[in-house]
Amino acid sequence: MAHKKRKKSKIGWAMQALTSAISTTLLLILLGLVILFSLTARVVADSVKENLTVTAVLDDDVQTQEAVRLLDSLKTKHYVSSIEYISREQALQEQIESMGIDPTEFLGANPFSISMEIKMKPEYSCNDSLEWIAGELKSSKLIADVVYQKDLVESLNFNLHRASLFMLAIALLLVVISLSLINNTVRLSVFHHRFVLHTMKLVGAKWSFIRRPFLVKGFWLGVVSALIADAVIIGGVYWSATYDSSILNYVTQQNMLITAVSVLVIGLVLTTVCTYFSVTHCLKMRGSELY
Numbered sequence: 001m002a003h004k005k006r007k008k009s010k011i012g013w014a015m016q017a018l019t020s021a022i023s024t025t026l027l028l029i030l031l032g033l034v035i036l037f038s039l040t041a042r043v044v045a046d047s048v049k050e051n052l053t054v055t056a057v058l059d060d061d062v063q064t065q066e067a068v069r070l071l072d073s074l075k076t077k078h079y080v081s082s083i084e085y086i087s088r089e090q091a092l093q094e095q096i097e098s099m100g101i102d103p104t105e106f107l108g109a110n111p112f113s114i115s116m117e118i119k120m121k122p123e124y125s126c127n128d129s130l131e132w133i134a135g136e137l138k139s140s141k142l143i144a145d146v147v148y149q150k151d152l153v154e155s156l157n158f159n160l161h162r163a164s165l166f167m168l169a170i171a172l173l174l175v176v177i178s179l180s181l182i183n184n185t186v187r188l189s190v191f192h193h194r195f196v197l198h199t200m201k202l203v204g205a206k207w208s209f210i211r212r213p214f215l216v217k218g219f220w221l222g223v224v225s226a227l228i229a230d231a232v233i234i235g236g237v238y239w240s241a242t243y244d245s246s247i248l249n250y251v252t253q254q255n256m257l258i259t260a261v262s263v264l265v266i267g268l269v270l271t272t273v274c275t276y277f278s279v280t281h282c283l284k285m286r287g288s289e290l291y
Contacts, residue, residue, distance in 0.1 A: 027178040028229035032263040039255040049125035079124040084117040187278040218275030226267030230260040
């Protein structure tokens with residue numbers, strides 16, 4: 001009979017540990033996905049910002065050698081990500097290909113000027129910075145005009161800011177939910193051993209000594225759950241990449257590493273802290289409150 005009770009107790013403990021691990025893992029997967037999506041959204045936003053183009057149109061009488069010197073000078077600017085030189089002939093050819101009309105046939109000359117398509121670094125892709133950059137470019141005697149889509153830049157930055165706030169709100173909400181659910185899961189696990197805790201307290205064991213095995217259990221619960229969550233998230237990314245390899249251009253290895261470490265840290269902190277307070281709560285209970 002005693003053997004059956006011990007066996008039943010071990011099975012119950014194993015099922016309880018499995019349930020705790022599964023629930024904690026699922027919550028950490030959700031948190032990890034939010035973190036990964038937030039980091040990926042930032043990469044996508046930077047990519048979009050880098051594709052915003054500022055066009056510097058040179059004066060009609062600017063010679064090729066002068067334009068090349070200006071090009072080399074602009075490449076050294078700290079706000080420039082990349083720059084494309086468009087000659088008069090290239091601009092004319094692009095016009096012919098897009099419109100199907102050759103302006104030289106009725107104008108008698110090439111009407112296009114040399115221009116430069118400048119792509120800015122992401123941190124400079126906002127209207128305040130672009131206005132300052134446009135003013136600096138226009139100060140050059142070789143540049144006749146600077147053109148960029150001001151409304152598009154403003155709309156893009158507004159939408160990206162709103163999306164960032166939305167992702168932050170979801171992340172905070174999930175942290176609160178995770179803290180509550182993990183705390184309840186751990187508390188139920190600790191409450192199952194409330195009589196053992198009370199007995200140890202009665203025989204004079206220090207609270208730190210009583211907490212230690214539960215904190216170790218909580219620590220390993222956090223480690224195992226976080227590692228499983230990381231494996232699911234990273235495995236899901238690479239599985240998705242088998243269908244579309246371009247995913248890895250945005251979900252970078254660095255962001256996956258940051259996500260994995262964040263999930264591990266969050267898992268350890270949540271399970272350990274919740275275990276500490278749950279054990280302390282049980283130790284403060286009176287004998288009459290155990291039933």
